[in-house]
Amino acid sequence: MTYLADVGALARKDLLLELRSRDTLPAMLLFVVSTLVVFNFSLPADASPRAAYGLLWVAIVFTAILGLTRAFAAEREQRVLDGLVLAPCDRSAIWLGKGIAVLAFLALAEVVALPAFALFFQPVTWELVAGVALANVGLAAVGTLLAAMAAASRARELLLPLLFLPLVIPIVVGGVGASIADDPGRYLAFLVLYDVIFAILSWASFEYVVTE
Amino acid sequence: MIRARGLGRSFGATRVLRDLDLDVAERDFLLVTGPNGSGKSTLLGLCAGLLAPTAGELEVAVERGRIGYLAHEPLVYLELTALENLDLYGRLYRIPERRERSGMLLERFGLWEARHQRVAAYSRGMTQRLALCRALLHEPDLLLLDEPFAALDEAGAAVLDAELAELAGERTLVLATHEPERVAALATRRLALA
Numbered sequence: 001m002t003y004l005a006d007v008g009a010l011a012r013k014d015l016l017l018e019l020r021s022r023d024t025l026p027a028m029l030l031f032v033v034s035t036l037v038v039f040n041f042s043l044p045a046d047a048s049p050r051a052a053y054g055l056l057w058v059a060i061v062f063t064a065i066l067g068l069t070r071a072f073a074a075e076r077e078q079r080v081l082d083g084l085v086l087a088p089c090d091r092s093a094i095w096l097g098k099g100i101a102v103l104a105f106l107a108l109a110e111v112v113a114l115p116a117f118a119l120f121f122q123p124v125t126w127e128l129v130a131g132v133a134l135a136n137v138g139l140a141a142v143g144t145l146l147a148a149m150a151a152a153s154r155a156r157e158l159l160l161p162l163l164f165l166p167l168v169i170p171i172v173v174g175g176v177g178a179s180i181a182d183d184p185g186r187y188l189a190f191l192v193l194y195d196v197i198f199a200i201l202s203w204a205s206f207e208y209v210v211t212e
Numbered sequence: 213m214i215r216a217r218g219l220g221r222s223f224g225a226t227r228v229l230r231d232l233d234l235d236v237a238e239r240d241f242l243l244v245t246g247p248n249g250s251g252k253s254t255l256l257g258l259c260a261g262l263l264a265p266t267a268g269e270l271e272v273a274v275e276r277g278r279i280g281y282l283a284h285e286p287l288v289y290l291e292l293t294a295l296e297n298l299d300l301y302g303r304l305y306r307i308p309e310r311r312e313r314s315g316m317l318l319e320r321f322g323l324w325e326a327r328h329q330r331v332a333a334y335s336r337g338m339t340q341r342l343a344l345c346r347a348l349l350h351e352p353d354l355l356l357l358d359e360p361f362a363a364l365d366e367a368g369a370a371v372l373d374a375e376l377a378e379l380a381g382e383r384t385l386v387l388a389t390h391e392p393e394r395v396a397a398l399a400t401r402r403l404a405l406a
Binding site for chain 1: 260261262263264275276277279281283285286287288289290291292296300301303304305306330346
């Protein structure tokens with residue numbers, strides 16, 4: 001219960017910080033909508049649904065990167081992460097609290113992105129919504145770990161996409177597959193498996209990322 | 213409480229601390245002096261467990277949650293108020309009476325009136341006072357203070373003087389400063405880094 005209370009306090013703090021500073025979410029919303037508008041004009045009228053779904057996933061992944069580059073900005077500014085690391089709470093609670101906040105920002109961005117996608121490209125199906133929801137968990141889990149790693153580096157803006165993009169290729173494969181395949185269940189199960197494996201790996205390794 | 217043998221720390225090719233032997237007993241007050249770049253902050257970071265030695269051995273016989281650490285940066289969120297920052301740390305440090313303790317420290321350090329202001333609106337001195345409140349919040353057994361008088365006005369420094377006088381002999385203190393005369397009477401040990 002104490003662990004969950006720590007996670008709750010840390011996640012609540014991140015949501016409060018965003019509510020006050022409005023640094024991340026407006027940028028993510030603007031980016032994802034702008035990207036879909038640009039894709040709308042760049043995609044030929046006779047393009048296949050596969051291409052449209054592919055572009056949606058590109059927009060989602062890059063929107064996630066945009067949010068993740070800011071994920072540890074508040075901690076970096078005043079070295080607050082040192083203060084959190086010194087606290088007696090389990091350090092994985094820092095990852096989980098931050099991951100929940102990242103997940104919330106991604107979900108809010110998609111609440112805007114999916115209707116925009118339906119407007120410009122294809123109808124939004126339950127398979128797509130399920131795929132996006134499952135992908136968010138994986139994106140937040142892996143992304144939060146890598147954002148913490150990158151935050152310690154001077155080349156963080158460069159490092160995060162370089163580490164993040166190769167690791168989320170399976171999410172794009174699973175997400176696009178779930179959106180267009182006749183049997184989306186296999187791809188959704190694949191996304192669940194990815195989420196479980198990478199969430200456990202990130203949870204267990206976070207301590208080593210934030211300490212020397 | 214702290215025992216170092218041949219302790220060294222390098223950052224890349226730059227060696228900041230080298231071959232340091234140190235013994236700090238429980239309730240000692242170690243005053244660390246030295247010019248800029250001599251490794252005072254690095255030593256405190258090592259004792260806090262935020263840095264790992266690159267040479268030698270270091271034992272700090274205190275649990276992580278019983279260390280109070282004042283760094284150059286305040287380690288607080290600028291977009292939260294003083295009260296929100298202390299409440300967050302109070303929760304993470306599992307302080308049951310965190311509101312009373314936060315209120316008492318904020319009052320003592322003259323921040324009570326500004327407790328609902330965001331830290332971003334604080335002056336440098338007010339931020340340093342809040343950083344001291346944060347470091348003292350959980351009544352640590354080992355207090356590591358890096359330039360605690362920096363940016364404090366005379367009133368703030370006087371409060372800190374009184375706080376240190378109260379803590380000396382009750383807790384273990386390691387204090388790095390360029391103003392050693394301010395706390396010289398309280399110190400039981402001295403370490404001059406070159």
